Amino acid sequence: MLSLVLRRVLAAVPALLGLALAAAVVAALAGPGWAPALGAALAALPATLALVLPALALGTGFGALLGVMGGVGAVLGGVGPAMPGFLLAAVFAASLAKAPVLLGLAALALPAAAQAATLADRARAGAEDTVLLAARGRGMDGSALLWRLALPLGLSAAMGGLRSAVAGTVAAAVVVESLFGSGFSGAGRLFVEAARAGDTGMAVAALAGLCGLAVLLGALGGALHGWIDPRARMA
């Protein structure tokens, strides 16, 4: 597992360096100079990570479970495309003023869960006449079939869609941080404020930071996917 993580993260290093370099050049040319811009962006990233990571983890996990079990999962997956994270964030921000942290998390986790549910449901349906039927033929059934076979298969499928989920969640996190007021002061907020002020260097640095976050999370997700599904280790 550890070597898998290392391999994935190392593979992402060139992309991260490229992003940092691009941001530094823009910040040096247009904005406050490369050091303060990159410094501010890096300092703001942990807050965004604290929002994005639990949302993705909870969303993907529960989504995959619901998707494999059908029923609620199928409904969740079905309405998923109608509720992108930024729209949920706006609806929550407008209608409910309380508990913004939890709501922010929910706005990010729900779309991730919906996507995971769709993928897991599709994987289970696809395995029904192959892997699952073969296991039933060998006498496996009931909860063993669900927990030992169907859920790992669904989880693996959900992890396969993690790259796009990460991208969507990071983009939505920007809206959450911007709309939910003082509770959040991450890179997303920095990005929006810099963009509104026309501060090119700072905005580009913050965006590069967010992209780097997505790359890193994608790499970690890939490693986790490989841990669950040996077929994904090669890719």
Next chain:
Amino acid sequence: MSGSGERAPLRVEGLSLLTSRDILLDRLSFAVEPGEVLALSGGAGAGKTLLLRALAGLAPKGVTVLGDIRIQGRRILVTQDGALDPLRPLGAQFTDLLAHQSGLDERTALRRAAEALERFQVPAAARRLALHPHELGEAMRWRAALALAMAAQPALLLADAPAAALDPTQRVRLLNDLAAWTREAGTALLLAGRPQPDPVHSGLADRRLILAQGRLEAPEEEPTPAPSPVEPAPSGPPILSVRDLRVAFPLGRSWRGEERWLTVVDGLSIALAEGETLALLGETGSGKSVLARAILRLVPPVGGQVSWLGTDLAAAPPEAMRRARRDLQILFPDPLAAFDPLMTIGAQLAETLESLRPTRSAADQAAWLAEALEEVGLPSAVLDLYPGSLRPAEAARAGLARALLPEPRLLVCDEPAAMLDGAERGDFLALLRAIRRRRRLALLYATQDAAEGLGVARRALVLLLGRIVEAADSAVLAAGARHPYSRALIAAARLARPALHGDPPSPLRPPTGCALRLRCPLAHDGCAQVPPSLDTVAPGHRVACHVAHDDAQDGAQVGGRAP
């Protein structure tokens, strides 16, 4: 039809399967005794899979099961794809099944797993248990799936056309090993499969039931196919001559910058006279299909020469190539996929005609198309259909009609009946033979089914990893092939256990010396030294095998030593 013992692991009385609209299976009654191998034959869609699922208690949703299924002891169904859990290593799957169902502890379970794999001649079985299914070859995956089923010591094993996609030498050996094991263990084995050839005849199965139109039929005595009338060996100068043909695909560069190539056809030479028929026998990776395509220049060769009536096709200008394409036509393995789904059959036939015989007038053309369909036994209404509306058998005939349109002199067939089963297959091959005789076509027939190839063609080449290992008249090969690989192919075609062990070598890393030596029962140290040359052992009979050469020099009779 049913057995008499009270302890039959499976006894079925009046079993019917219904949907709300159809009767799928109609009042089946049979039994399987302990240690008996019962073959269940039937064409595609006959309901074999459905019956096995119902017997395993896993009938699909919406299917009602009526009648009596009595099962004594544990039953295990091995599904058509033999799927294993893709996420966990083999060992974990064995321990899971054995601990869950037989209450074994982990060490005993692993030992039994290794023993089970060894029954299928898996070398270093214990080490394979750490591998995941996707790390195994297709044949090894099937061995694991069947070993997993048998390790659980079922009283009844339901096997749904196991390993159907494997090469014949591997599949038939696996089935024979499985049957031997179930007989020894007293497991009742219900083995579904294709209708031909008869598994009872070769001793693979003890009894056979035939499923057709939802009912069980008693097997009829199959008429042995009448040997095709012996034609005089065609003589005259070769019309097609292939010299030292090489086809290879670039694999990119290695880290040291060397070009790496996958050689598929390795210096093959063929000569074909007017009206001559030649079978190319070989399994996956033998290069037969690529050779067939390279002759028509559908795949570019990297070396050697293909000449048609003295014209070198590699250097032929477009107009000459088009004239040659009139004479050289091909049948594809999936005839449906060889038609453009967006054009009607008529439009595609007309396109071929316009391209290769542009002199016909429009009225003439329509008559010609109808005639071409009539020749292959299709109504002219098929001209207005799109490929998506055709059944596989109709598509195969339409493909034949298209190939015959430009009045070719050589028909190259790349497993043309691969998609057909049972009677449809037989009918199509009979039609192909009749048309070939009537038109005096030369035929190049690539197939992995030795019986089919030897029945269609007068001469045959056996190919292994892109080289010829044996060349002889079909009758000579059928009576006494010299090369161990030829013998294995011919044995597999009648479901007798082939003497080759293990899996074919990877074409990326072929073994030194003889390509077969790692699977060959006769291999000795010398086989690893140099590749055997293709030498004449009798008039018109050439073999590339160190052992067969020695035999020939020792004056051994045709047929040689039994493998």
Next chain:
Amino acid sequence: MHEPAGTDSRTDPHWRDGPWQKAGQRLTAHRPAAAGLTVLAALMLAVAAGLVTGGGPVGAALAAGHQSLTFALLAGLGGAALGLLWGGAAVALGERAERAMMAPAIALTGLPLALVLPLAGGLLGPGRGLAPMAVVTALIAAPAVAVVARDELRALLRREFLSAAQAAGLTGGRRLRRHTLPNVILPLAAAAWTALPRALMAESLASLLGLGLPEGVTGWGTAIGAAARTGDAMALAGPALLLALTLWALHGVGDGMRLAFSTTGGRR
């Protein structure tokens, strides 16, 4: 899945239908796609009617829809064209160029590209024009289209009927015209369609932050952002519902197109 015994594909009343009809039947057999098509048609009509009658909160939401949908359609079409060109050029230019061109496209699909639009909005300032924003949106939508288009083209070029056409003596140009291009239309349409929801999402997200459509142009995102900042749930409901419905319909149709038309990932 295997056909149960005794059924015959000829009992299907549509067995004689042509490939285009069958593709249409496959599309509408996918329920979200059929529903999505209906919803999209209804939305178009409603937006057109809203433009004529106008007025009220419903009228305002429909008018905003006009701006959002027009922008998404234009930018989405641009993105689709760009993506198809990208994927097509990669396949046409040979293996090395294909790897060099597709690696960045694949890498870009893993990034929150939608954020480039608010960045552009901020940098271009309040006086930004629609055209540059549409171009940026098209660029955002293109990589994902390119990746799918490349896969579809590769799969098509491997199909056997092209070999059969070659055996029939058709020249390269005629094969391309008569067989390759017609067969590539539907799979590429499915790939191109994905640019539409992507463009609408990017525009709505940027507009919601006030950095999307230029000032004076009110899209759904603009209205939702304004309502969210003032906490006006009533003003938010209309545009939010319409946007959700549109995105759902676009995704449903896209899913159906992928299942019905794709030669590669359709049945994944």
